[in-house]
Amino acid sequence: MITTERHGPVVLVVLDRPEARNALTGEMIASLGSALADADADPDVAAVVLTGRDPAFCAGLDLTDLVRTYDDVAAAPRGGGASGDAPVVNRGLTPDTSTPVIGAVNGPAVTGGLELALGCDFLIASERATFADTHARVGVLPAGGMTIRLPQLIGVNRARQMSLTGDFVDAATACAWGLVNEVVAHDDLLPRALELARSVAESDPATVAELRAMYVALAHRGDDESYRDEARWSRRWMKERFDPAAFRARRDGIIARGSSQQ
Numbered sequence: 001m002i003t004t005e006r007h008g009p010v011v012l013v014v015l016d017r018p019e020a021r022n023a024l025t026g027e028m029i030a031s032l033g034s035a036l037a038d039a040d041a042d043p044d045v046a047a048v049v050l051t052g053r054d055p056a057f058c059a060g061l062d063l064t065d066l067v068r069t070y071d072d073v074a075a076a077p078r079g080g081g082a083s084g085d086a087p088v089v090n091r092g093l094t095p096d097t098s099t100p101v102i103g104a105v106n107g108p109a110v111t112g113g114l115e116l117a118l119g120c121d122f123l124i125a126s127e128r129a130t131f132a133d134t135h136a137r138v139g140v141l142p143a144g145g146m147t148i149r150l151p152q153l154i155g156v157n158r159a160r161q162m163s164l165t166g167d168f169v170d171a172a173t174a175c176a177w178g179l180v181n182e183v184v185a186h187d188d189l190l191p192r193a194l195e196l197a198r199s200v201a202e203s204d205p206a207t208v209a210e211l212r213a214m215y216v217a218l219a220h221r222g223d224d225e226s227y228r229d230e231a232r233w234s235r236r237w238m239k240e241r242f243d244p245a246a247f248r249a250r251r252d253g254i255i256a257r258g259s260s261q262q
Contacts, residue, residue: 010197012190013036101120102121102193107129124181131168150162171183
């Protein structure tokens with residue numbers, strides 16, 4: 001089950017099957033895709049926070065539902081949200097949307113649950129969070145972005161260690177390795193994630209969406225051409241979308257807010 005809550009410009013999406021440690025069924029994956037697509041289609045939504053109902057973030061795919069889950073994901077049509085079926089999965093277990101998704105990892109994120117977390121823009125973790133890739137231990141191979149996103153975040157050797165051993169990594173280690181950005185007290189997790197989401201909401205949504213697209217296209221590259229691509233992308237944006245008056249207003253507001261915090 002997937003539940004949602006509205007917090008101003010932020011949508012909180014909750015994996016809500018605590019009796020099964022939020023293990024994902026095919027129906028849940030489809031519902032999650034629809035919830036994220038609905039948020040993406042709403043012009044008043046600036047960010048999404050994704051979390052699990054305690055005690056876990058997500059235990060992975062429900063093994064009793066495994067075959068049907070993969071069939072459902074593979075068969076998911078394009079489009080979705082309020083207009084119909086769940087969107088096709090383009091980035092791991094999360095659909096390709098333009099709205100930032102902040103993962104609030106409240107407990108264990110295991111295998112498919114870790115892949116789901118890896119599909120978020122960045123992660124904030126509770127002190128109770130743990131992370132593991134147990135694909136090898138249960139005899140299946142990842143299909144939700146594990147071998148792509150995990151080495152991008154923590155390096156290929158640490159990613160291999162997690163995947164080949166199946167051992168759990170605690171929140172502090174995950175933060176030191178770069179898997180999560182912050183570790184906070186458990187009761188502070190959602191307030192902190194919502195605070196960050198509201199910070200995202202203070203920026204122009206079109207610019208945020210374009211900036212995210214740049215990260216998706218360029219962050220994994222380091223070649224000389226990637227720098228030229230970034231510069232060309234920026235020039236095209238400035239030519240087509242830049243508004244000097246809006247820029248000055250936002251700049252002055254940022255400076256005023258920064259001065260008041262000193």
